[in-house]
Amino acid sequence: NAGVTQTPKFRILKIGQSMTLQCTQDMNHNYMYWYRQDPGMGLKLIYYSVGAGITDKGEVPNGYNVSRSTTEDFPLRLELAAPSQTSVYFCASSYPTGGGLGSPLHFGNGTRLTVT
Amino acid sequence: TQLLEQSPQFLSIQEGENLTVYCNSSSVFSSLQWYRQEPGEGPVLLVTVVTGGEVKKLKRLTFQFGDARKDSSLHITAAQPGDTGLYLCAGSPRVINAGNMLTFGGGTRLMVKP
Numbered sequence: 312n313a314g315v316t317q318t319p320k321f322r323i324l325k326i327g328q329s330m331t332l333q334c335t336q337d338m339n340h341n342y343m344y345w346y347r348q349d350p351g352m353g354l355k356l357i358y359y360s361v362g363a364g365i366t367d368k369g370e371v372p373n374g375y376n377v378s379r380s381t382t383e384d385f386p387l388r389l390e391l392a393a394p395s396q397t398s399v400y401f402c403a404s405s406y407p408t409g410g411g412l413g414s415p416l417h418f419g420n421g422t423r424l425t426v427t
Numbered sequence: 428t429q430l431l432e433q434s435p436q437f438l439s440i441q442e443g444e445n446l447t448v449y450c451n452s453s454s455v456f457s458s459l460q461w462y463r464q465e466p467g468e469g470p471v472l473l474v475t476v477v478t479g480g481e482v483k484k485l486k487r488l489t490f491q492f493g494d495a496r497k498d499s500s501l502h503i504t505a506a507q508p509g510d511t512g513l514y515l516c517a518g519s520p521r522v523i524n525a526g527n528m529l530t531f532g533g534g535t536r537l538m539v540k541p
């Protein structure tokens with residue numbers, strides 16, 4: 312089982328460039344998420360999706376966009392890269408659970424992005 | 428925003444020692460998860476605790492959820508070099524239909540020296 316697959320693994324961007332971080336999952340999970348992890352920090356939620364065609368902002372959405380045209384794919388778009396977006400980006404997926412029980416997240420191995 | 432604070436941030440110990448990592452909040456969570464992350468990889472779920480006062484054991488790891496569901500601890504007995512990694516706690520809000528969003532703590536980076 313592939314699980315959650317992210318590409319690329321590493322990328323260096325110049326200020327103002329744009330790129331798309333790819334994420335695909337083969338577990339038929341409804342929920343998908345994008346997090347960023349800065350050095351010495353925990354994970355901060357950028358965007359999430361509860362199903363195809365539905366996306367919503369997380370804690371730190373500025374400078375990013377997402378789309379969810381299929382259950383499997385959840386790409387993250389950076390339109391005008393800034394040094395503050397240097398980080399490690401993780402995509403995750405999960406089944407929905409009722410009552411806020413918090414179903415476990417399945418993470419990809421991350422994309423390390425440097426903006427110079 | 429519900430905040431989770433983890434302590435200590437860094438911990439370096441010798442093989443065979445015991446340790447405890449704490450995860451605290453002023454907010455109540457419906458459940459709390461612990462993840463471990465190794466360099467170059469995404470976090471992997473270790474355990475989910477749901478009931479206040481619950482204790483779960485996973486080999487040498489013991490997880491506890493506070494009675495008031497605001498805090499949790501992870502205790503490792505006789506730590507081994509293979510336990511080295513970043514330990515993250517994550518709380519699930521009590522609000523239904525919040526997109527199942529988790530709030531993550533800042534993590535505890537553990538190094539176990541042989």
